[in-house]
Amino acid sequence: MARIVLDTMVFNRLIDGRLSLAALERHEVFATHVQTDELMATPDEGRRTMLLASFAEVAPRSLPTASAVWGASLYGQAKWGDGKALFEPMLKALNAKNGAKPNNQRDVLIAETAIENGCCLATDDVDLADVTLSHGGAVLRSHEL
16 A cells, blocks of 8 residues: 555546546545645536545545645645755756646645655656656556556
8 A cells, every 4th residue: 555645637537537446545545735726726617526526535635735835835734844855946847847837836736745745646747757756756657556
């Protein structure tokens, strides 16, 4: 049984039938507020409803993000630190890999939290997986779960 932090895309894999709930039941599953924030921002109301139902069914244990980022972090659900140890170098590396996508801060918060809590990051985002691995983290792709 692995301790895993789910990237938001895992919930998309679940509702699209590309991953089974049974695959996650073999693991100790965690998430931060970032995943629920991203699911809540899904523009399609029907898909948003399915994603949130999937999140509720998985019922991941909550972890505070390992850093706090203005505009992305929620008070009381993030640890306050300087971000220099992992967050900033990871964000710089991810920005260089994918052209500074708008959600990079949130993705790095999830990945950094996985690393800081000794968990594997469950993601199919190749760039995020590469950055996580290069900063000492562990990664599982959805087909490995």
